[in-house]
Amino acid sequence: MSRNLILGAVLSSLILLAALVSFVWTPYDYAALDIPNKLQPPNAQHWFGTDHFGRDMFSMIMVGARTSIAVALVAVGIGMALGVPLGLTAAARKGSWLDEVIMRGNDLVFAFPSLVIAILITAVFGAGAINAIIAIGIFNIPVFARITRGAALSLWEREFILAARVSGKGAARISAEHILPNVANLLIVQGTIQFSLGILAEAGLSYVGLGAQPPTPSWGRMLADAQTMVSFAPHLALIPGLAIIVTVLGLNLLGDGLRDWLDPRIRVARA
Amino acid sequence: MTNQMLKSLASALALGASVFATGALAKSDITIAMQLEPPHLDPTSAAAQAIDSVVYTNIFEGLTRFMGDGSVVPGLAESWEISEDGTVYTFKLHDGVTFHDGTTMDAEDVKFSLDRASAEDSANAQKALFEGIESVEVVDPLTVKVTLSEPNGNFLFNLAWGDAVIVSSDSIENIKTNPVGTGAFTFGNWVQGDSITLIRNPDYWGDQPALEAATFKFISDPTAAFAAMMAEDVDVFDNFPAPENLAQFEADPRFQVLVGSTEGETILSTNNKKPPFDDIRVRQALAHAIDRQAIIDGAMFGYGTPIGTHFAPHNPAYVDLTGTSAHDPEKAAKLLADAGYEEGFETTLHLPPPSYARRGGEIIAAQLAEVGITAEIINVEWAQWLESVFKGKDYDLTVISHTEPMDIGIYARPDYYFQYDSLDAQTLMETLNATTDPEERKKLLGDMQRLISNDFVNGYLFQLPKLGIAKAGVQGLWQNAPTAAVDLTQISWSE
Numbered sequence: 001m002s003r004n005l006i007l008g009a010v011l012s013s014l015i016l017l018a019a020l021v022s023f024v025w026t027p028y029d030y031a032a033l034d035i036p037n038k039l040q041p042p043n044a045q046h047w048f049g050t051d052h053f054g055r056d057m058f059s060m061i062m063v064g065a066r067t068s069i070a071v072a073l074v075a076v077g078i079g080m081a082l083g084v085p086l087g088l089t090a091a092a093r094k095g096s097w098l099d100e101v102i103m104r105g106n107d108l109v110f111a112f113p114s115l116v117i118a119i120l121i122t123a124v125f126g127a128g129a130i131n132a133i134i135a136i137g138i139f140n141i142p143v144f145a146r147i148t149r150g151a152a153l154s155l156w157e158r159e160f161i162l163a164a165r166v167s168g169k170g171a172a173r174i175s176a177e178h179i180l181p182n183v184a185n186l187l188i189v190q191g192t193i194q195f196s197l198g199i200l201a202e203a204g205l206s207y208v209g210l211g212a213q214p215p216t217p218s219w220g221r222m223l224a225d226a227q228t229m230v231s232f233a234p235h236l237a238l239i240p241g242l243a244i245i246v247t248v249l250g251l252n253l254l255g256d257g258l259r260d261w262l263d264p265r266i267r268v269a270r271a
Numbered sequence: 272m273t274n275q276m277l278k279s280l281a282s283a284l285a286l287g288a289s290v291f292a293t294g295a296l297a298k299s300d301i302t303i304a305m306q307l308e309p310p311h312l313d314p315t316s317a318a319a320q321a322i323d324s325v326v327y328t329n330i331f332e333g334l335t336r337f338m339g340d341g342s343v344v345p346g347l348a349e350s351w352e353i354s355e356d357g358t359v360y361t362f363k364l365h366d367g368v369t370f371h372d373g374t375t376m377d378a379e380d381v382k383f384s385l386d387r388a389s390a391e392d393s394a395n396a397q398k399a400l401f402e403g404i405e406s407v408e409v410v411d412p413l414t415v416k417v418t419l420s421e422p423n424g425n426f427l428f429n430l431a432w433g434d435a436v437i438v439s440s441d442s443i444e445n446i447k448t449n450p451v452g453t454g455a456f457t458f459g460n461w462v463q464g465d466s467i468t469l470i471r472n473p474d475y476w477g478d479q480p481a482l483e484a485a486t487f488k489f490i491s492d493p494t495a496a497f498a499a500m501m502a503e504d505v506d507v508f509d510n511f512p513a514p515e516n517l518a519q520f521e522a523d524p525r526f527q528v529l530v531g532s533t534e535g536e537t538i539l540s541t542n543n544k545k546p547p548f549d550d551i552r553v554r555q556a557l558a559h560a561i562d563r564q565a566i567i568d569g570a571m572f573g574y575g576t577p578i579g580t581h582f583a584p585h586n587p588a589y590v591d592l593t594g595t596s597a598h599d600p601e602k603a604a605k606l607l608a609d610a611g612y613e614e615g616f617e618t619t620l621h622l623p624p625p626s627y628a629r630r631g632g633e634i635i636a637a638q639l640a641e642v643g644i645t646a647e648i649i650n651v652e653w654a655q656w657l658e659s660v661f662k663g664k665d666y667d668l669t670v671i672s673h674t675e676p677m678d679i680g681i682y683a684r685p686d687y688y689f690q691y692d693s694l695d696a697q698t699l700m701e702t703l704n705a706t707t708d709p710e711e712r713k714k715l716l717g718d719m720q721r722l723i724s725n726d727f728v729n730g731y732l733f734q735l736p737k738l739g740i741a742k743a744g745v746q747g748l749w750q751n752a753p754t755a756a757v758d759l760t761q762i763s764w765s766e
Contacts, residue, residue, distance in 0.1 A: 033637045035569040052515070053569050053634065127650065214633050214648050228493045228513040 005257025011250025019065040028056035060217040072198030079140020087148025092171040106142035114139040122210040129212040185262040192255035299483040304505040308489035311447035314433040318396035320755035323433035327756040331436035331452035341753035357422030378409040400429040424707040481763035514572040529739035531750035535672035539730030544690040552610040554727035558596035559603035570630035575733035580720040588716040592724040615643025621669040628670040
């Protein structure tokens with residue numbers, strides 16, 4: 001196992017742990033206002049200090065991790081659930097009109113700047129975590145469809161697939177029983193990367209006020225709220241900023257490490 | 272080095288020296304930053320405060336005008352006489368006043384302006400100001416007689432509003448993009464999305480202002496506002512949007528901070544027709560659930576005066592009624608139980624963009640949660656707020672500052688967006704409008720304040736402060752904002 005993989009796994013599980021623990025315990029109620037104690041720098045009572053309403057930043061970061069992970073997870077889920085079958089179908093019917101329709105549809109979605117469309121969706125259907133998930137999810141579909149189709153196409157040429165066809169299996173069964181297990185590694189790696197992009201997209205959307213609505217904490221909104229106070233309370237921006245960096249860095253290292261670890265060719269070379 | 276080059280170098284040096292020489296004199300221009308850009312420049316056809324901030328008393332003048340302390344003094348009218356019964360006002364106009372296009376301002380223009388504002392199809396945003404006008408007669412070029420259907424003690428005050436300025440029929444067509452008034456400054460240039468420049472009017476009828484030119488710059492983002500002020504890109508910020516930064520300006524000798532009051536009553540507007548808020552006990556519970564000081568400290572960093580009714584505390588007729596709706600969560604919970612909401616209820620809270628609303632709203636939602644009311648926060652942009660809340664009346668609660676001066680009369684309008692329909696309030700306002708005696712008016716205004724406070728029509732939060740920031744050498748700025756205005760005629764730089 002590479003150093004990258006271990007470091008990535010540690011950072012990612014740190015954030016995941018914070019999110020999970022926040023369901024049962026946070027140092028303070030994340031929504032409780034304590035205005036007389038506002039804007040405290042990090043100290044023994046408030047490990048990450050307090051925000052402009054006197055709320056405990058540590059508790060908000062923990063619950064904020066929950067929001068980020070939930071949004072990114074479901075968004076990647078939508079992307080996989082719709083993108084992978086589309087990619088498999090396109091590969092199985094290579095060159096047919098169905099392949100054309102699916103892939104050109106993908107190109108169409110790809111052609112739009114994702115965050116701008118996400119803003120459009122949330123502007124039309126209202127701001128909120130659910131709409132943010134849908135907006136981010138839609139743009140994950142072509143990513144997974146493409147990667148699945150690309151990998152599946154080369155598999156369809158292989159002899160074990162030919163053997164399966166000779167034994168009378170249909171295209172759908174072959175896709176599910178032989179192709180999918182062989183592209184799973186690739187999907188896991190891509191899923192990790194998309195997950196980190198989803199976290200960034202959520203932070204971006206909530207920064208402009210279109211993500212999770214108050215009082216639900218979200219890292220992006222914490223950054224936005226901190227904007228005018230950076231000059232005298234830098235921890236307000238530094239802490240959510242660091243949380244986003246740690247998460248995205250962790251997931252990218254994890255994805256990189258997983259790819260190296262799972263890729264049989266590299267494994268053979270190493271051995 | 273050739274001679275040619277030496278010559279150009281010498282002239283460049285001379286030019287540099289002359290720039291320094293003028294720099295040593297007092298500056299004669301100023302850059303004033305504001306948060307919002309006006310949609311156009313006609314104060315007589317829109318409610319946008321940003322219009323008045325640019326044009327009031329600078330480009331356009333009315334028969335009377337506000338001073339920085341809120342008093343009403345003669346403007347284009349030199350003097351006036353009021354008939355015994357208080358229904359006929361005879362205004363004597365200043366002689367020798369011309370519009371910026373060179374035409375003379377006379378009684379015909381006054382008649383045109385007032386008739387236009389009070390017309391059936393008038394686009395004026397404050398038509399109520401002109402409702403009592405029965406007729407406007409031109410007696411001679413410098414005398415105009417206004418007849419009211421009934422006495423109106425507020426009439427001279429009403430004429431001081433930016434909505435009542437005198438315009439010319441010759442230039443009315445292009446007023447929105449090329450305003451032509453009688454003021455000490457003429458319209459110079461408008462770079463959309465950036466700035467508006469005004470230039471001193473050499474033919475002004477009154478005293479010449481100290482400034483030769485003024486630029487209004489529009490900076491909507493609070494962070495950019497802070498940066499622009501700190502970098503000294505602008506000389507004045509009319510009303511600084513981020514109260515959290517004021518302490519830094521106060522500590523900096525380069526700047527002066529002018530904390531004053533506006534006419535903005537910041538309230539938790541409540542839809543009085545929509546259950547459960549049609550029940551006075553629920554509204555009273557809201558009022559007792561709110562901790563004003565926490566809102567002022569949390570949302571405004573301590574700037575703002577608590578109010579207990581819809582009236583400005585700096586007004587002599589103000590009655591302090593904050594005690595009626597003191598912070599008392601237990602009483603609030605009991606009132607809710609009496610009204611049949613032991614378990615509380617769910618409602619929505621629409622919040623427009625300014626930080627007093629967004630931050631104040633978050634605090635209010637937390638305070639309501641303490642008595643069992645779950646208020647879902649819905650952040651909206653201005654256009655959406657005007658459309659769904661103000662016009663559509665499709666809301667439960669919203670936080671908003673009512674910045675019009677002396678606007679308690681809105682409580683006599685049952686179709687106004689908070690839908691308070693009270694015969695008592697309507698009769699009281701009618702009596703008030705027909706009263707001219709100052710003492711009697713003060714008493715009636717007190718009664719009106721008590722009535723809406725006891726009916727808990729809205730949650731009364733605080734009077735919006737005016738947070739002005741200027742470079743240390745700027746003099747003559749208004750500390751308070753009796754109306755939205757940046758009175759350039761009074762501004763100068765100290766030597």
